[in-house]
Amino acid sequence: MSEAEPAVPEPSSPPEEGRRPFLEVADLRIHFPTDDGLVKSVDGLSFAVERGRTLGIVGESGSGKSVTSLGILGLHNRKNARVSGEIWLNGKELVSADPDDVRRLRGRDMAMIFQDPLSSMHPFFTVGAQIVEAYRIHNDVSKKVARKHAIDMLGRVGIPTPDKRVDDYPHQFSGGMRQRAMIAMALSCDPELLIADEPTTALDVTVQAQILDLLRDLQREFNSAIIMITHDLGVVAELADDVLVMYGGRCVEYGGVDDMFHRPLHPYTWGLLGSMPRLDRARSERLMPVKGAPPSLINLPSGCAFHPRCAYAELTCGLSETEVPELRVELEPTHRAACHLDAAERRRVWDAEIRPKL
């Protein structure tokens, strides 16, 4: 597989001249000053998502995935977070916007599905009331109309007898149904951007597949842009068009989903792929987890944040310990990676050492 091969699929249709992508995040930094030091949860992140496309953000716990999504929605703690960079949603810049304007966009233009549907729904209000509430903030309709809409939404996300379940409380729903209700709530105002923060992590495997199917169907129906935050590469393979791999608050690799699975460029991505259990392999083969623990966001390793865990760090002649690698386009047109290691060398390692073991 060489660069010359023309059949590389375009991961993302490049934006037309003079027009911004639907969602564009440019050099986003979210830092939290604490007593122990500055926590750089997100440090210079850029990406773009078009309508009808899905971006998967992958990374370990504490790599800044969730903070990124909360930052886009403006849900980070405003009192102690320092945010810089730009977030353009549909031609409107959000970082510098008035928090109240951002609030008005929340729920209507951009909505979020959270990881744990039980703790994310208010235990004292009925599911219907919570959807009605979400709908009525942004739509000036009567309670009756809103209730009909809520029932309609519950039906659309596949909840049986929605006219009865609408008056149930979250604890009366099963895990999968609760996540469906959560999705119904998020979609109640037809948002154009949907951020799903590990939407299937708390669910059974069988239910996971249903929820992913549902998301895909709804995306087709609403033509919304989806950001799928997950550490589950299976979910990414299933749903995403583009993939962004985060490590230590930065993007280490960004590209189309096929490239990411067949031609990954970054040693960390190799590690992620190696830690994924596969059914089509003999059980005697061991998984290849990424050694070590995720770095502290207060005290990131110097240079390439991944170098203490990288098996190939010494091949860079010490460069990885002193200099932060830049995110460079390595495979045309948009497959980018941040690694000091020579691209040809990496391709050799991938072909010879990593791929056969996956």
Added chain:
Amino acid sequence: MLVVTSMVTFGIFFVLPKLAGQTTDQIAATYAGKAATEEVIADIKERLGLDDPVVVQYARFAKGIVAGQNYDNGPSEIHCPPPCLGYSFRTSQPVLPTLLDRAPVTLSLALGASILWVVFGVSIGILSALRRGSLFDRAAMITALAGVSLPIYFTGLLSLTIFAYGLKLWPKGVKYIPLTESPGEWFYNLILPWVTLAFLTAALYARLTRAGMLDTLGEDYIRTARAKGLPERTVIGKHALRSSLTPILTIFGLDLGVLLGGAVLTESTFGLPGLGALSIQSIFSGDLPMVIGVVLVATGFVVFLNFLVDVLYAVVDPRVRLS
């Protein structure tokens, strides 16, 4: 609910006379008066059945509640109509009317104070939580600490000295005027006891509300509420408040129940003739039937309010409801 009440009745009946450390002879002697002869005392013991086994006495007492009871004290026979909680030979009064006579005082004190402490405690707690670390928060929490630590007989006397006598707002001290007699006077005289009593409890409630609110604000569903685009005041006022007030409800029920059985310290400090003052008075004069009556009423209030809280809890928190 009834089980607990009857258990407590049973308990006080068996334990109280022993705790009082009096023999039946002494009890009879107090009833008979100073000049009583041996025979008179023996006669009283006989007539009132003081030497009967406790179980028999208890049965008689329990029967009295339902059917009324006659007390034969020699020269005359006193009839105590049901529900009869006993007859006090100290005051020559049946217990129940005395309790009913004293109850409005305690009721006025407890209800007024509880309104004050809930309103102030909860709102200060909320504001503190929302402005955590601010000057207001610190001032409120230091005041709350003082409120929790200072005993009521200290703050009570202090407020009497400063406001009643020092500033001559209540130059003759406070006294209880029935509401039916003069609502204005009733209110004016109760202000000081209310505030003093409420200060203590409001401090506790402020701390509890603050802690509960801070807990709730960290919940995922608060983030969801914000993600919906709800304005902050709805997030706080509707979503956060609802959850953080449920534990307050429990404690409020308990506190009010205890208080309705007699605010002993407050009533004694301010000289209000309520149930608390009555219980102290009865204990000191060895008036066992009255003590039993007061304890019984106090138990009744606590148990009833607990029951009420349980019912309300099911209304507030759907997870508690039986499916």
